[in-house]
Amino acid sequence: MTDDPSSSEPRPPLLAVDSTKLRPCPECGERQWLEGLTYRRCAHCGFRDGPSPQEILGQREEAL
Ligand SMILES: [Zn+2]
Numbered sequence: 001m002t003d004d005p006s007s008s009e010p011r012p013p014l015l016a017v018d019s020t021k022l023r024p025c026p027e028c029g030e031r032q033w034l035e036g037l038t039y040r041r042c043a044h045c046g047f048r049d050g051p052s053p054q055e056i057l058g059q060r061e062e063a064l
Contacts, residue, residue: 014041025049 014034022040024031030044039050051059 016043 014036017033017035017040022031022033025033025042025044025047027042027047028045030042032043033040033049034043036050036052038053038056039048041048
């Protein structure tokens with residue numbers, strides 16, 4: 001994952017969660033998840049589990 005400094009779009013904060021009860025990351029097997037609004041992201045490799053807010057908005061636009 002790379003942070004784009006040119007992006008002016010604010011990002012929702014990702015909260016570190018107690019992930020011991022969650023399934024491990026399918027990519028790297030770690031359980032360090034960052035909790036987003038609509039998804040979790042692996043703190044170790046950046047794997048995203050769930051849709052991004054942008055994807056959800058896009059789906060809603062398509063649904064309309
Ligand atoms: Zn991972």
